[in-house]
Amino acid sequence: MDFDKETLDTLTLAAACHFNPEAAVRLYRTAGSASAVMDNGRNIRDMAPGCPDRVAEALACADEARRRAEGELEYAARTGVSIMCMGDEAYPARLRDCPDAPLVLFYRGTAGLNGRRVVSVVGTRRCTAYGQDCVRLFVRRLKELCPDVLVVSGLAYGIDVCAHREALGCGADTVAVLAHGLDRLYPPSHRDTASSMTAHGGLLTEFFTHTNADKLNFLRRNRIVAGMADATVVVESAVRGGALSTARLARSYDRDVFAYPGRAGDECSEGCNNLIRDNKASLISSADDFVAAMGWTVDARLEQARREGIERTLFPDLTDEEQAVADILQKDNDLQINTLSARAAIPVGRLAAVMFSLEMKGMIKCLAGGVYHLIKI
Template sequence: MNNDERLCSIALTLCPGIGHIGAKRLIDAIGSAVDVFGYRKELPERLPGVNSSIITALDCPAAFLRAEREMEFVEKNRLTCLTLRDEAYPSRLRECEDAPIVMFFKGNTDFNRLHVINMVGTRRATEYGKRFCTDFVHDLSVLLPDALIVSGLAYGIDIHAHRAALADNMSTVAVLAHGLDRIYPSVHRKTAVDMLVNGGLLTEFLSETTPDRHNFVSRNRIVAGMCDATIVVESAAKGGSLITADLADGYHRDCFAVPGRVTDAASIGCNRLIRDNKAALVQSAEEFVKTMGWASAEPAAKAAGIQRNLFPELTDEEELVVRILTHQGDLHINALVVEADIPVNRMSALLFELEMKGVVKALVGGVYCLLA
């Protein structure tokens, strides 16, 4: 990826009146940020229905001046600038309509590994919530040592999830609500630095951006969108973690909540999520892995159901899915999306067709296996 695409992606975020969704739609339709600006005057022919105000907004020299300053900051501080067209960009997030078209990263990890989860919760964590984080992550490190733990570096559950991951040598990423020229809260600086070795810090915000309140809601969509599942450990009746859970549901991600006593204020939000069927109850890492279908399927489960046709006619995309399942074994639909680089809505249709042809079988938790 050349610097022109990065520069233009940053500039596009700074053009007035376009926004997250508008910027992504332009790039999806035209192909690149460079071409969005290069074909600015021809957009009405290339993208019918585009508003004339968009054409005017793209004529913004000030946006490029600020983008150039940001690129200098990126290079000086050896940050990674990720655009939608970068292979390292979180592929799960790329499928979301409001995904950021450019992000900044400091650290060392793979966002596109097979298992990515986030753990979020109240800033006023109780000993119960802290202990759950420690025990859950420790057990997960045995079951799925290559999993990535994502959170927001905030007080409470967030920071305990990060520290638990570090204690068990698991990769952990903090998604920030400000630029990479600062750490908020500052008391978590040491943890943030420790995360750079195996994990790191990720943000969509330019340097000099302060942690304003509305930025945290924007940050939460990234936390939800880049993961396979959201785990709400503790939450009061209202809170940012409930927003993250709602966003995860909107992105068709799995959502889990840790139950608490009905008298505990820190568990009201979790208990309601479970009561309203907005989240599955989770009590342990083993239970979570089994529910997600990330554990090895029993041979009997594979044998059950329809038999595979001997010579089904498959499309090229269906053949690709079959090859992936042949080489890697049972996979969650999100993992198949990553491996095949096929949008989730298209992948769902392909898997349905393969089921009808007797080639694959759906297991519990969105996992698919190849029938013998």
């Protein structure tokens, strides 16, 4: 597995600024690349006058960070771990849009992280039979309604691992965001589930090897759980807990948040009931409610069309401009509007209306990062 200079520099920047990752990301965004930051590491204030003292000192003497980065590259090459830098195509585009996105991610798995539908399912570690039933019914029905869905959670006890196992059981890809490096696993009792997920989803983390599952790391990983998904669903939560932190982060990223209600006075549902009461989450009682609220009902119709063997080769109901866009996407799918504008010779202002019309006709879908995808059935 080959890694370029930018990957090495990104890892070095992340290692050097491990105590202030937000500052590292700001430098990266300012400079445009990690290599630009590290190449100017000894004079970083020429590029970023407001760089904190400790960060400037760390970049000026980054030899140890470089050795740590080289160690991560060696481990990744030896164990088949993918390293995703913020500018890489494989990096979760939804997460990249978040202001506190990690500079680099480590991934062991097979599922793409930029699929059409990504849903986070979180909740209490002390779930009840009611919560388990909610997760089981939700995930299985969601897979029926949205066959390409990716289910994200944190592999913790309770609702998290229940969501992963139900996804595996019904053939949905599922990714766990970990609070430690990929050289270890917490909790150890979930090792079999984690192993199955690497073939039908994956394990994802921002943490270097030899990083333990400390309490602060669990809080930090919640922003990845929230940020890489279209929506977060909370199933059972006490009045305080990590699931509520994930819900709060999702709202701060302008993502949809949903919650299953519980009985009044039920300790395990008090957090969910409060979210609903305070208009911080929408009430759902099924995957059908969720899919309708998200506007994803077209997915089931498309899957039915696939099963019936319907093929679309002509689009008689399209205007000339719509047909031109469809032809371009059929040859080279997943393009941004500026690229489509240039190829179709349609001004961006008018093209936006064309894209809206195509989306209403069920022809295209806007993915994360403003990328347009032609729905092929």
